[in-house]
Amino acid sequence: MTITIKSRVILNILWIVIAGAFYWVSMPYSEARTFDPIGPHVFPQLMSTVIILCSLGNLFMLFRESGKQGADARAGEEFEPLNFVKVLLVLAAAALYIWIMPMAGYFLGTAFLLFLVIQIQGDIGIKINFLVSCGFALMLYLLFAKVLHILLPHGFLEFI
Amino acid sequence: MILEAELLMDFLQNIALGSSVVFTFKGLASIVAGVIAGTIGGAIPGINASMTMAILLPFTWGLEPIVAILMYVGIYCGGQYGGSIPSVLIGTPGTPSSAATVMDGYPLHLQGKTGMALGMSLYASAFGGIVSSIALMIFAIPLAKVALAFGPPEYFALSLLGLTLVASLSSDVFKGLIAAALGLLLATIGLDPFAGIVRFGFGTEQLIEGFELIPFYMGIFALSQVLYIIFKKIQRVVVEYKITSKYPSFKDFVRCLPAMIMGSFIGMFVGAMPGAGASIACWLGYNEAKRWSKHPERFGKGALEGVAAPEATNNGVTGGAMVPLLSLGIPGSSSTAIMLGVLIIHGLRPGPMLFVTNPEIPYAIFVSLFLSNIVMIFVALMLIKLLIKVVNIPESIMNACILAIIFVGAYSVNNSMFDIFTVLLFGVIGLILKIYDYPITATALGFVLGYLVETNFRRSLTLSKGDWSIFMTNPISMVIITLAIISVLYAVYCNYFKKQKGTADI
Numbered sequence: 272m273t274i275t276i277k278s279r280v281i282l283n284i285l286w287i288v289i290a291g292a293f294y295w296v297s298m299p300y301s302e303a304r305t306f307d308p309i310g311p312h313v314f315p316q317l318m319s320t321v322i323i324l325c326s327l328g329n330l331f332m333l334f335r336e337s338g339k340q341g342a343d344a345r346a347g348e349e350f351e352p353l354n355f356v357k358v359l360l361v362l363a364a365a366a367l368y369i370w371i372m373p374m375a376g377y378f379l380g381t382a383f384l385l386f387l388v389i390q391i392q393g394d395i396g397i398k399i400n401f402l403v404s405c406g407f408a409l410m411l412y413l414l415f416a417k418v419l420h421i422l423l424p425h426g427f428l429e430f431i
Numbered sequence: 432m433i434l435e436a437e438l439l440m441d442f443l444q445n446i447a448l449g450s451s452v453v454f455t456f457k458g459l460a461s462i463v464a465g466v467i468a469g470t471i472g473g474a475i476p477g478i479n480a481s482m483t484m485a486i487l488l489p490f491t492w493g494l495e496p497i498v499a500i501l502m503y504v505g506i507y508c509g510g511q512y513g514g515s516i517p518s519v520l521i522g523t524p525g526t527p528s529s530a531a532t533v534m535d536g537y538p539l540h541l542q543g544k545t546g547m548a549l550g551m552s553l554y555a556s557a558f559g560g561i562v563s564s565i566a567l568m569i570f571a572i573p574l575a576k577v578a579l580a581f582g583p584p585e586y587f588a589l590s591l592l593g594l595t596l597v598a599s600l601s602s603d604v605f606k607g608l609i610a611a612a613l614g615l616l617l618a619t620i621g622l623d624p625f626a627g628i629v630r631f632g633f634g635t636e637q638l639i640e641g642f643e644l645i646p647f648y649m650g651i652f653a654l655s656q657v658l659y660i661i662f663k664k665i666q667r668v669v670v671e672y673k674i675t676s677k678y679p680s681f682k683d684f685v686r687c688l689p690a691m692i693m694g695s696f697i698g699m700f701v702g703a704m705p706g707a708g709a710s711i712a713c714w715l716g717y718n719e720a721k722r723w724s725k726h727p728e729r730f731g732k733g734a735l736e737g738v739a740a741p742e743a744t745n746n747g748v749t750g751g752a753m754v755p756l757l758s759l760g761i762p763g764s765s766s767t768a769i770m771l772g773v774l775i776i777h778g779l780r781p782g783p784m785l786f787v788t789n790p791e792i793p794y795a796i797f798v799s800l801f802l803s804n805i806v807m808i809f810v811a812l813m814l815i816k817l818l819i820k821v822v823n824i825p826e827s828i829m830n831a832c833i834l835a836i837i838f839v840g841a842y843s844v845n846n847s848m849f850d851i852f853t854v855l856l857f858g859v860i861g862l863i864l865k866i867y868d869y870p871i872t873a874t875a876l877g878f879v880l881g882y883l884v885e886t887n888f889r890r891s892l893t894l895s896k897g898d899w900s901i902f903m904t905n906p907i908s909m910v911i912i913t914l915a916i917i918s919v920l921y922a923v924y925c926n927y928f929k930k931q932k933g934t935a936d937i
Contacts, residue, residue: 274866282867286609293616296631303626307889308897311623311630314885318619321612325605332605332927351664358662361834362859368838369851381839385831392661392827407832411839419493421843 276337283326283333290322360391376426377416382408442572449794452497453802458795461498462803465505466810472506473513474818475829477660479526480510481765485652486833488645488773489840496777497792501799503770508560508803510766511709511745512811515552516818519545519738525822528709528745531717535730535737542733550678551735552742553811555691559743560804562695563702563750567757568797570703574758575793578783583890584901588911590884593705593761594876595915599922600704600711601870608919610869614877615884617642624886637849644772644879646841646853651875652765653837654854655861657830662866679735687739690720694740698747703755705763705876709748716744750800757781757793761880765872768879775879 297315304310364387372380385404389395395403415421452458472483484506491499514526519536532552539548581589594615598607620631621641632638679687694716701712720740721730730737748764755761760782762768774781779789786793811818841854864871895901903909 279867282863286613290616293631300623300626300628300630303623303628305626307625307893309889309892311626311628314888315616315619315630318612318616322609322616325608325612328605329603329609354662354664358658358862361658361661362855365834365838365855369848369855372851373848377839381835384838385835388831388834389827392830394825394827403828404831407835411835415839415843419490419843422846423839423842 276333279333280330283329286326287323290319290326294319294323357391361388364388364391372426373424374426377423378408378412379426380424381411442568445790445794446568446798448791449796449798452791452795453501453798457495457498458501458799461494461502462505462799462806463810465502465507466509466803466806467505467814468502469506469509469511470513470516470807470810470814471509471818471821473510473525473529474516474822475824476517476521476523476525476822477656477826478833479514479528479656480507481769482653482656483510484766484769485648486836486840488648488769488776489843491773491776492645492843496774496779497795499773499777500770500792500796503773504796504799505803505806507749507766507770508556508746508800508807509810511560511749512553512556512742512807513818514745515556515738515742516549516815517822519548519552520819520822526709528713528748529741530710531713531741531744532738534717535732535734538731538733539735539738544733546678547683547735548738549815551683551687551738553808554679554684555687555694555739555742556746557804557808558691559695559698559746560749560807561801562692562743563699563747564797564800564804565750566699567750567753567800571754571758571793571797572786574754575783575786578759579787581783581907582905583887583894584905584908585911587884587887587891588902588908588915589759589761590880590887592911592915592918593755593763594873594880594884595919596705597870597873597876599918601873602868604919604922604926606867606869607873607922610864610871610873611877614874614879615881616877617647617874618878618881619885624882625889637847642853642857642878643844643850644776645844646850647857647878648769648772648875649837649841650854650857651861651871651878652769653833654858655865655871657833657837658858658862659865660826660830662862683735687736689723690736690740691743693719693723694743695747698744698749699751701744702748702751703763705755705761708752708764708872709745712748713741713745716747717741746804753796753800757785757796758783760785760883762876765875768872768875771879 294316297312300312301310364384368380368384371383382404385407386400389400389404412423416423468487469480469483472478473480484503487506491502510526511528514524514529515532515536517523517525518529518532519540522533522537524530524533536548536552539545594611598604598611601607618641620638621629622639623630629639697716697719698712701715702709717737717740720736721727724730724736726734752763752767755763756767756771760780762771771781779785779792837854838851841850842848844850861871864874891901892899902912
C-alpha cells in the first residue's frame with residue numbers, strides 16, 4: 272500500500288468539500304448579527320476560504336509534480352497493508368467499546384477492548400493477553416472509581 | 432537606582448510567593464510525579480512529552496490548578512530528558528527532540544561507555560533546563576508588562592503570527608495553513624461568543640459548548656499517535672543493560688560546558704519561536720557544537736560533547752517555550768498548548784493579566800521549572816533500571832493499555848460516551864494528518880487559540896466600527912501582521928520556488 276499522489280489529491284478534494292460545507296452551513300448565521308459589525312458567519316467562512324485556497328494550491332503543486340515525474344508519480348511512501356487493516360480493526364474495536372460499555376459496564380467493556388486490541392496487534396499469547404486485559408482493566412477501575420471517585424458505568428454488574 | 436531596587440524587591444517577593452506554593456508537600460509531590468511520568472513517557476519510543484501530558488489530563492481534573500500545572504512542568508522536563516535513554520541504549524530516539532543524541536550516544540554505548548552517555552545526557556539536560564528557567568524569569572516578566580498595554584488588534588495579530596509561524600516552519604506551508612485553519616474552524620463549533628447562537632451544532636445537545644478540550648487533546652495527540660505506531664509498526668528492540676561503566680567525572684562535565692552553554696541558549700531562543708520546537712533545536716545545538724569544537728572529527732563516533740549539546744538544547748527549549756505562553760498567553764509548541772489547556776480547564780487564562788490577578792502561578796512555574804531539573808537528576812539516577820524495564824514492555828500491550836487509559840480518561844470528563852466519540856473522531860483526524868505529513872501542532876494550536884483569535888478579531892472590528900484597516904493602522908499589530916505575511920511568503924518561496932530552482936540546476 273502506498274501513499275500516492277492520487278491519495279493526496281483525494282485528501283485535498285476532501286478538504287475542499289469539508290470547508291465548502293462549513294462555508295455553506297454558516298451562511299444563515301449572518302441573520303444573527305448583533306452589535307458587532309461582522310456576524311457569526313464571517314470567521315468560519317474566512318477559515319473555510321483559507322482551507323479551500325491552500326488545498327487548491329496543493330492540488331496545483333501535485334498536478335505539476337505528477338506531470339514532471341510521470342511514472343515516478345505513482346510511487347509513494349510504502350506502508351504494510353496489514354498494518355492498515357489492524358488500524359481499522361482497532362477503530363472498529365473502539366466503536367464496539369463505545370456501544371457495549373454502557374450495557375456491559377466499565378470493567379467488562381474495557382477488559383474486552385484490551386483483549387481485542389492486543390489480539391489484533393498479535394505477538395502476545397492468549398493466556399498472557401487475558402491476564403493483562405483483566406488485570407489492567409481492574410487496576411484502572413480501582414484507580415478511577417475508588418481513588419479518583421469517578422462514576423463509571425456498572426452495566427449489569429450493578430451489585431459491585 | 433531606587434526604581435531598580437524596587438523592581439528587584441518586587442521580583443524577590445513574588446519569587447518567595449511562588450516558592451511558598453512550590454515548597455509544600457503537594458507541590459513537591461506533583462513535581463516528582465510529573466518528572467517520573469514525563470521521563471517514563473519520553474523513554475518509550477513513539478510516546479513523547481505532549482502525548483504523556485494528553486493522557487494524564489483527566490487526572491488533573493480533581494487537582495488544584497497550581498498542583499496540576501506543577502505536575503505538567505515536571506512532565507515537560509522529564510519528557511525532554513527521557514527520550515535520550517533509548518537514543519543511547521538502542522539507537523532509536525524516544526522523542527523527536529532526542530534524535531541528535533543518537534549520533535554520539537549510541538556509539539558510546541557500543542564502546543561500553545553507556546554510563547558516560549546516560550550520565551552526560553542527564554547532566555546536560557538538567558543544565559539546559561536550569562539555564563532556561565533563569566532565562567524564563569528574565570524575559571517573561573518584562574514581556575508580560577509590555578503585553579499589558581496590548582489591545583484586541585495586538586492580540587489578534589500575535590495569535591495570527593503564532594499560527595503562521597507554526598504553519599511556515601512545517602514541511603509544506605500549504606499543509607501547515609490547512610492544519611491551522613482546520614483547528615480554528617473546529618473551534619467555531621458551539622456557542623458564538625457574541626451572538627449567542629450555536630454554530631454547526633446540528634441540533635446536538637453535546638455540541639452546544641463545542642468539543643471539550645480534554646477529549647480533543649487526547650484524540651489528536653495520544654490516540655492518533657497510538658494508531659500511528661500500529662500503522663507504521665514501530666518496532667522496539669529489547670534492551671539488555673547492566674550499569675557497569677562509570678558516569679562522567681567533573682573534568683568531563685567541565686570539558687562539555689561550552690557545548691552545554693551554547694546548546695542551552697540555542698534551545699531558549701528556538702523554544703520561544705512558535706512552531707520551531709525541540710526537534711529542530713536539538714539538531715541546531717548539535718551542529719553548532721560540532722562547528723565550534725576543537726575536534727569536530729570525533730562527532731558521530733562517540734564524542735561526549737555530541738551528547739551534551741543536543742540534550743542541553745532540548746531541555747533549554749522548555750523555558751523558552753514558556754515565555755510566550757506565560758507572558759502573552761500564546762503557546763509555541765504542542766506541550767505548551769496542552770499546558771494552556773490545563774490552565775483554561777482550571778479557569779485561568781495565561782497572559783499578562785495572570786501576573787496581576789494570580790502572580791503566585793507564573794512565579795511558581797518559574798521556581799518549579801528550576802526545581803524540576805534538579806529533581807530529574809535524582810529521579811533518573813534512582814530509576815534507570817525501572818526505566819529500562821518500561822522500555823521493554825511489548826508495544827502491543829503498551830498500545831492497548833494507553834488506549835484504555837485514553838478512553839476512561841475521556842469518559843471521566845463529563846461521564847459521557849460522547850467524549851469517547853470525540854477522542855475517536857480526533858484520533859482518526861490526527862492519524863490522517865500524521866500519515867499525510869500535516870503538522871498536528873498547528874491544528875491543536877488553532878483549536879486552543881480559536882476563541883482568542885476570533886473574539887479579538889471581532890472586538891477589534893467592533894472598536895473600529897467595521898473598518899478592517901485597524902489592523903494595519905495600529906503600529907504594533909501592523910508590524911506583527913507584516914511579519915506573519917513575510918513568514919508565509921518566505922516559506923512558499925523556500926518550499927516551491929527555491930526547490931524548483933535547485934532541481935533546474937541539477
